Amino acid sequence: MAAIPELPRSVAAIAAQHLEREIIEGRLNPGARLAEEEWAEKFGISRGSFREVLRILETARLVEIIPRRGAHVALLNRRDVEEIYILRKHLFELAYIYGTANMTDEHLKVFRAIVADMERVAARGDVVEFSALSQKFDDMVLDVADIMRLRMVVEFLGKQTIRYRYVGFKIPGRIERSLAAHRVILDAFAARDGERAGAVVYEMIEWAGKSILASVFGDKAEEQEVEPDGRTRRRDRRET
Amino acid sequence: MAAIPELPRSVAAIAAQHLEREIIEGRLNPGARLAEEEWAEKFGISRGSFREVLRILETARLVEIIPRRGAHVALLNRRDVEEIYILRKHLFELAYIYGTANMTDEHLKVFRAIVADMERVAARGDVVEFSALSQKFDDMVLDVADIMRLRMVVEFLGKQTIRYRYVGFKIPGRIERSLAAHRVILDAFAARDGERAGAVVYEMIEWAGKSILASVFGDKAEEQEVEPDGRTRRRDRRET
DNA sequence: TAACAATTAATTGTTGACAATTATACAAGG
DNA sequence: CCTTGTATAATTGTCAACAATTAATTGTTA
Numbered sequence: 001m002a003a004i005p006e007l008p009r010s011v012a013a014i015a016a017q018h019l020e021r022e023i024i025e026g027r028l029n030p031g032a033r034l035a036e037e038e039w040a041e042k043f044g045i046s047r048g049s050f051r052e053v054l055r056i057l058e059t060a061r062l063v064e065i066i067p068r069r070g071a072h073v074a075l076l077n078r079r080d081v082e083e084i085y086i087l088r089k090h091l092f093e094l095a096y097i098y099g100t101a102n103m104t105d106e107h108l109k110v111f112r113a114i115v116a117d118m119e120r121v122a123a124r125g126d127v128v129e130f131s132a133l134s135q136k137f138d139d140m141v142l143d144v145a146d147i148m149r150l151r152m153v154v155e156f157l158g159k160q161t162i163r164y165r166y167v168g169f170k171i172p173g174r175i176e177r178s179l180a181a182h183r184v185i186l187d188a189f190a191a192r193d194g195e196r197a198g199a200v201v202y203e204m205i206e207w208a209g210k211s212i213l214a215s216v217f218g219d220k221a222e223e224q225e226v227e228p229d230g231r232t233r234r235r236d237r238r239e240t
Numbered sequence: 241m242a243a244i245p246e247l248p249r250s251v252a253a254i255a256a257q258h259l260e261r262e263i264i265e266g267r268l269n270p271g272a273r274l275a276e277e278e279w280a281e282k283f284g285i286s287r288g289s290f291r292e293v294l295r296i297l298e299t300a301r302l303v304e305i306i307p308r309r310g311a312h313v314a315l316l317n318r319r320d321v322e323e324i325y326i327l328r329k330h331l332f333e334l335a336y337i338y339g340t341a342n343m344t345d346e347h348l349k350v351f352r353a354i355v356a357d358m359e360r361v362a363a364r365g366d367v368v369e370f371s372a373l374s375q376k377f378d379d380m381v382l383d384v385a386d387i388m389r390l391r392m393v394v395e396f397l398g399k400q401t402i403r404y405r406y407v408g409f410k411i412p413g414r415i416e417r418s419l420a421a422h423r424v425i426l427d428a429f430a431a432r433d434g435e436r437a438g439a440v441v442y443e444m445i446e447w448a449g450k451s452i453l454a455s456v457f458g459d460k461a462e463e464q465e466v467e468p469d470g471r472t473r474r475r476d477r478r479e480t
Numbered sequence: 481t482a483a484c485a486a487t488t489a490a491t492t493g494t495t496g497a498c499a500a501t502t503a504t505a506c507a508a509g510g
Numbered sequence: 511c512c513t514t515g516t517a518t519a520a521t522t523g524t525c526a527a528c529a530a531t532t533a534a535t536t537g538t539t540a
Contacts, residue, residue, distance in 0.1 A: 009307055010523065012295070036492065046525045047492090048288050055252065055292045059299030061392075067250055068492060068531055083389045090334055149323045152301075153393050250493065276522065286495045287522090308501055308522060482540090489534070497525090504519070510512090 012052035015043040019053055023062045023073055026163035034063060034071040061160060076160060078217045084157050085209025091154050092138065092205055093198040096185070098145040100194030107144050108189055111137065115182045122175050131169045134178060161212070168212045178204065252292035255283040259293060263302045263313050266403035274303060274311040301400060316400060318457045324397050325449025331394050332378065332445055333438035336425070338385040340434030347384050348429055351377065355422050362415050371409045374418060401452070408452045418444065 019039070022028045040050035054071045057063040065071045114137050121129040142151045169175060181204045188197035259279070262268045280290035294311045297303040305311045354377050361369040382391045409415060421444045428437035 012523095013307075035490090037490090048291075048494095048526090049524065051288075051292055051493090052295045055295040056299055059296055067253075069533095070492065083387050086387060087389055087393070090330075094330055147323050147326060149327055149397065153327070153396070156393070156396075157389065252493095275520090277520090288496090288524095289494065291523090309503090310522065483538105484540100485536100485538080487534100487536075489532105491530105491532075493528105493530070495526105495528080497527105498523105499525095500521105500523070502519105502521070505517090507514105507516085509514080 010049070010052075011043070011045045012049045012056070015045055015050065016053045016056045018043070020057060020060070020062060020159070023057070024159045024162045028073050030073050030075045032073045034073065036070070060156065074160070078213065081161060081164070081209070081213055081217070084161050085205065085212070087157055088154070089202045089205040089209070091150065091157070092141075093202040095138075095142050095145045095147075095150055095154065096198040096201045097194040098147060098150075099141040100189055100192055100197050102144050102146055103189055103192060107140075108186075110140065111189060112186060114140070115179075115186055118179055118182060122179050125175075127169050127175065128166070130175055130178075131166055134169075134182075135165075137182065164212045164216055167215055168208050171211045171215060174208070174211065177207070250289075250292075251283075251285045252289045252296070255285055255290065256293045256296045258283070260297060260300070260302060260399070263297070264399045264402045268313050270313050270315045272313045274313065276310070300396065314400070318453065321401060321404070321449070321453055321457070324401050325445065325452070327397055328394070329442045329445040329449070331390065331397070332381075333442040335378075335382050335385045335387075335390055335394065336438040336441045337434035338387060338390075339381040340429055340432055340437050342384050342386055343429055343432060347380075348426075350380065351429060352426060354380070355419075355426055358419055358422060362419050365415075367409050367415065368406070370415055370418075371406055374409075374422075375405075377422065404452045404456055407455055408448050411451045411455060414448070414451065417447070 019034075034054065036047045036050055036054070040047045043050065043053075054063055054065055058065050058071070062074050063071050064074045114133055118130060118133045118137075121133065142154065145151075169178075181200050184200050185197045188194070188200065259274075274294065276287045276290055276294070280287045283290065283293075294303055294305060298305050298311070302314050303311050304314045354373055358370060358373045358377075361373065382394065385391075409418075421440050424440050425437045428434070428440065
């Protein structure tokens with residue numbers, strides 16, 4: 001069996017992946033400027049190549065390019081997060097329904113193992129590890145659901161809010177609630193009850209969304225769209 | 241009231257829109273090569289700018305770039321179309337449900353007017369115009385639903401199959417069926433019964449998907465992934 | 481000091497050229 | 511006839527420089 005030849009990747013593709021991580025993991029604040037020369041130099045590539053990077057991340061909605069004024073890390077206001085969580089709950093409901101339909105006993109074993117790990121790290125209050133396991137669980141459900149574009153869309157939406165995912169898990173009671181939900185989901189999987197699994201994850205994401213909205217945007221602070229320097233920005237929402 | 245200043249757009253953004261139309265409207269066949277120099281010249285821009293265009297359309301999944309081998313119009317096989325229609329039916333169901341929730345009597349008037357137009361063009365068998373009205377109806381539902389990212393995702397998926405949408409409407413009985421469905425949807429809108437509207441559109445899209453699959457891919461021809469010259473291609477489906 | 485204008489600096493938009501890689505054409509050998 | 515190898519052509523990857531535009535600075539005046 002011949003090894004799959006490792007495709008070379010252009011500097012733009014590599015840099016795009018790195019810059020994406022910087023953004024989605026929250027090391028670059030929303031609104032932060034992305035000056036072409038500065039960042040091209042950071043990556044050790046030319047400005048031309050970095051412009052390709054910006055185009056890639058612009059389509060992924062992680063970067064916003066204003067003609068002749070440059071690029072910056074995309075901003076999210078309260079409504080953006082609301083929208084993303086509305087869609088996430090529905091899309092994950094689908095993922096869990098289709099996933100359950102394809103579920104084999106082998107899959108089920110793996111899911112049980114993940115939840116067992118969750119119980120362990122939850123017991124010692126390891127928020128970071130629990131969050132990682134939760135994502136691993138979802139990721140595997142998407143695998144089993146086997147609808148590539150569903151994964152693409154979920155990732156497209158998810159990347160924009162990963163930075164908040166972690167704060168979500170720090171909310172008191174969140175871990176316990178998530179763990180309880182996963183136990184129910186395991187039962188639903190075992191019974192091949194996709195509707196039930198979907199309903200549980202729907203509720204969980206809805207609750208997570210509300211928690212994140214409350215903790216990140218508060219319940220009064222309407223516009224969180226601020227530059228690092230504190231100046232408020234107005235954003236033109238043009239249709240595509 | 242000051243006029244919105246027309247933002248200048250980079251040559252890449254303009255060319256991207258043009259090339260996108262060429263692709264989604266089917267004037268460029270799937271698999272067609274997109275040589276950088278050739279196309280840069282066609283658009284009257286430099287290769288560097290055209291590479292930005294390719295990055296944009298690659299993220300939109302309309303173009304596939306293989307490192308050091310160039311770009312070509314993205315290919316769709318049977319499974320791709322299946323996936324797109326699975327998601328389309330669920331996403332439009334959501335759009336119709338959320339749309340119904342926001343429906344005002346003014347909106348309803350506009351929808352009624354569109355369906356009245358549909359009756360007219362259907363009577364004279366104008367497939368092209370009927371298809372356009374159908375899209376206009378859906379588009380307005382997305383407007384009323386008012387979830388920007390839902391529109392984005394629907395468009396992302398839709399662009400990949402627009403080329404087949406038209407053949408879908410040429411299938412015998414399709415127009416009559418679509419018209420009947422829209423009449424029911426109008427009733428559901430009037431009764432603010434989002435679930436019913438959603439269910440009808442779900443069924444309609446499911447049927448449309450099956451029709452397109454049958455007419456484009458037949459029921460035996462598994463791999464429609466062929467180059468214009470007839471050579472078959474193998475496509476590596478890497479995870480993102 | 482605040483407001484405005486003119487100048488300068490910084491940044492983006494775009495291009496053409498060179499290097500590296502891949503595809504093509506063609507000849508020799510099995 | 512098909513395969514294999516080599517030289518050539520075509521194409522992509524990358525960069526550095528110039529032009530155009532926007533932002534910042536300075537200077538002037540009320």
